[in-house]
Amino acid sequence: MPDSDDDKISDLEAALWLDDPRFARALGKGRPRRPREYRRGRAWFALAIALAAVVTGAVLPQGLLLAAGLVMTALAVNLFGSDRERRIQPPRS
Structure with missing residues (x-):
């Protein structure tokens, strides 16, 4: 039925x-x-902080800050992905 x-x-x-x-x-x-x-509010905020770190690391001769900023930028861009779907388990009867 x-x-x-x-x-x-x-x-x-x-x-x-x-x-x-x-x-x-x-x-x-x-x-x-x-x-x-x-x-995407948190993603934009993370991207702004990461790009600020990249610019600061490039302006000042700080290689570690530049490298950290590049890694943070890659992580922040990943937050924009639309395939962040969670699998939904059907409710158990």
Whole structure:
């Protein structure tokens, strides 16, 4: 016997709450916000700090600061990737 639509909708709702509770809460209030995949505030902040370290390391003859800034830049750029999906486990009955 196939599941009813209500069961499927409740499963989707449970998965949404597990994946991004802030988005689900805002959606329930009628004021949706960006899903987690599109929130990039921390990534921009990390990139700005990393680029500041690169510029400072290049202006001042500081090789260690320059190298650390380059590594931090690579890590910050990785935060922009959209493939940061978490696997959602279906709720157990």
